[in-house]
Amino acid sequence: MIVDKYSVKGEKVGQVELSDKVFADKVSDVVVYEYIKAANANLRQGTHKTKERAEVRGGGIKPWRQKGTGRARSGTNRSPIWVGGGTVFGPRVRSYRIELPKKVKKKAFRSILSLKALQGDIMVVEDFNVESGKTKEMHSLLSKLNLNRGILVTSGDDTQIKRSIKNIADVKYNNASRLSGRDLFYSKKLLLTEGAVNAINQNFA
Secondary structure: OEEEEEOOOOOEEEEEEOOHHHHOOOOOHHHHHHHHHHHHHHOOOOOOOOOOOOOOOOOOOOOOOOOOOOOOOOOOOOOOOOOOOOOOOOOOOOOOOOOOOHHHHHHHHHHHHHHHHHOOOEEEEOOOOOOOOOHHHHHHHHHHOOOOOEEEEEOOOOHHHHHHHOOOOOEEEEEOOEOOHHHHHHOOOEEEEHHHHHHHHHHHO
16 A cells, blocks of 8 residues: 655655555454453553441441340441441452453554554654654644644654653654554544654564
């Protein structure tokens, strides 16, 4: 698959080849669903917790004697049926993590990238640097490329680009060595540098 390559000024300067094995693969809805479900689950902290009757402070003494009062028998005021008592079957600290096989993950990435290519949401730009690391410079660059909402992917972890893009709303940053399939899936547009294209072609082909 051949796509146009743009300069940082938004002008066409050539073409780049996207691997058909990565960007023109058969899209598997089931694999994408399982990947996104796992990615969302792995973001959950699972730190929710309520106290059961054995953990609630208080109790210890029988509220009233067993017989003769006319009231229902009661052994402790920390019972679940009392105000301030323990919770029955409440949430416990747990892990929601879902581990997927490596082959499933790679298939999910190929499906997501192929879906973006099919929808025409992929744009390739020549490799560039943001020397100042300022948001103003990055915002100007993205405006020339008509990227208002989406994700920028570079070949490596560029701290200056990461710093300059951090305060731009609706635009995220990834590098090709640590791609987030969740970010790719939910992104409106996908802006790849030429180096990122080569890295992705090599990693997922």
